Amino acid sequence: MPTPTAKQRLLKKINDMRIKNKLIFSFILVVFIPVLIVGVFLTASYRQDVLDQATEQTLNNVEKIKRQTSDIISMPIDISDKLLADTRLTDVVNTQYKTTFEAVKALWDYREFRDYMVLYNEIYNIRFYTTNKTILDNWEFMKTNDAIENAFWYRTAINEEGIHWFYIHDETKGNEQFLSLVRKIVFPQYRTNGVLVVGVNQNELNAMLSKEPFDTMIFDENGYIVASSDNAQVGGNIEALPFASQLTDKQPGTYEFEYEGKPSKIVIEELTPPSSRNSLKIVSVFSIDSIVSEANRVSLFGLGIISVSLLIAVMLIYVFSTMISRRMLTLNKDINKLALGDLNVTSTIEGADEIGLLSRQFNNMVGSIRMLMEEVEESHEQQTKLKLHQKEIKLKMMANQINPHFLFNALESIRMKAHMNGEKEISNIVRMLGRMIRRNLEIGARNIPLKEEIQMIGYYLEIQKFRYGDERLAFNVTMDEEAEKLLIPPLIIQPLVENAVVHGLDNRSEGGFVSVTAVLEDGDLLVEVADNGMGINEARIAEIYRSLNDFEEEDGYRIGLRNVHQRLILTYGETSGLRIASVSGEGTRISFRIAAGGIEHV
Secondary structure (H helix, E strand, O other): OOOOOHHHHHHHHHHHOOHHHHHHHHHHHHHHHHHHHHHOOOOHHHHHHHHHHHHHHHHHHHHHHHHHHHHHHHHHHHHHHHHHOOHHHHHHHHOOOOOHHHHHHHHHHOOHHHHHHHHOOOEEEEEEEEOOOOOOOOOOEEEOOHHHHOOHHHHHHHHOOOEEEEEEEEHHHOOEEEEEEEEEEEEOOOOEEEEEEEEEOHHHHHHHHHOOOOEEEEEOOOOEEEEEOOHHHOOOEHHHOOOHHHHOOOOOEEEEEEEOOEEEEEEEEEEOOOOEOOOEEEEEEEEHHHHHHHHHOOOHHHHHHHHHHHHHHHHHHHHHHHHHHHHHHHHHHHHHHHHOOOOOOOOOOOOOOHHHHHHHHHHHHHHHHHHHHHHHHHHHHHHHHHHHHHHHHHHHHHHOOOOOHHHHHHHHHHHHHHHHOOOHHHHHHHHHHHHHHHHHHHOOOOOEEHHHHHHHHHHHHHHHHHHHOOOOEEEEEEEOHHHOOEEEOOOOOHHHHHHHHHHHOOOOOOOEEEEEEEEEEOOEEEEEEEEOOOOOOHHHHHHHHHHHOOOOOOOOOHHHHHHHHHHHHHHHOHHHOOEEEEEOOOEEEEEEEEOHHHOEEO
């Protein structure tokens, strides 16, 4: 990108100025140019005195910035000293967590980082890098990786004791760069260590330099500008500035040099915070011509000209700035009303100039926004109704996807058994089958107690045991007493049991076993159906998982599993879907978990 010319830079500065400042700038040109012409010969003696005063002021300003900067970064130092002896931090970092819950709870209970950021405006962020692989990354505690361990600031902190100051990226804040305290924290009792990084609030540094009359900046030992009176320079390197060569091997002090062809002065000061291994440098640059030009305005020979010019300029500036400011303030109030959500605001500024044109365009924009909001609300309402309607249709369709082949096969087996044996055993089976048929016919959209679902599963397994014989099928049903009254969707477990019997034990001629378990675990309902069939290989499991989220109808035994999986997700959320675990030749386990907040009691 080519370097902008002086004319382009001047135009950019003028365009960036506020209207009132432009008027003041015009005032300076109108009033003081004649004074400069008349007083050029009288300001020579006064010139050096003004320059000395400006240099003294700059020295005082730099010293003030040094004190203010020291005050700002003293807070991160104090916090790092406290954390160095914080036993709670030691426990959090060095505990080997066995479960995710333990890690989450430990990090949630440790609030010192968050409290420091709330209490002190000087602190923007605190994070701790550790090699403990059992801890969780929560933007406060970070597990190290190769990239972090190879970073220059991390290696420096690990290899050198004490406090270091670097301008580094913060991956927890959009990878922005901040002046940061970097310090190794050692835990002797665990023979471990970690690196503490405390980011300094960039706004505090910028606010401190924003009022400086000259180009003033702070940079670290690597040359990165961490704060500047010109925000555009923040984050750049001092080497990119035209006067970078003037800073080479310069000790703190005041120096004269040529900057952009003009004689200038530079003030250099060094700040080494307590217990720090490196330091920061403060630099302020000003042009000598810009200082002495102030003295040139003080000329008694221009009093007559300046009186007339000043009177005219003051009257013009006052009249025009008042008119413009009043109208701009009115437009600003209207814009603030719109920002607060008032879509009925109307700007009443009159006139055919640019401000009047902005007022009319503002009214047009508000009208367009109002119409767009109405259209968006209407569209959102229609989409919401459509989604609810689609969910109801899907739930009703999936609730009716029950394979009737089981009922027909069971009736045929009962008929054959009745023909060959007496009626007592047949009567019991027919009774169970009748209850199941009646229950299926009565099922609607309402949830049913878990006890009823388990009872129907028992009937189903007894009938299948009757069909296949005691040698081929055995089963066990277990349910917590506290879970009996929990409400669940109907036919949410039976398809899993049917899948285990029909497909899981399909190739077993004897010794088949099905286990159904419904227990409360950590406040959630855990349901598991297991069989000792031939099992499913990993490729087939992956194929089943892909089909579970497919709402399209397909042939095959996965319809029942997909039915249950999608009903669970639609009812309780994504985390409540089916989980399949299988070992070829040993059997299959299918389970699901319903969060405690998603279960109602009778």
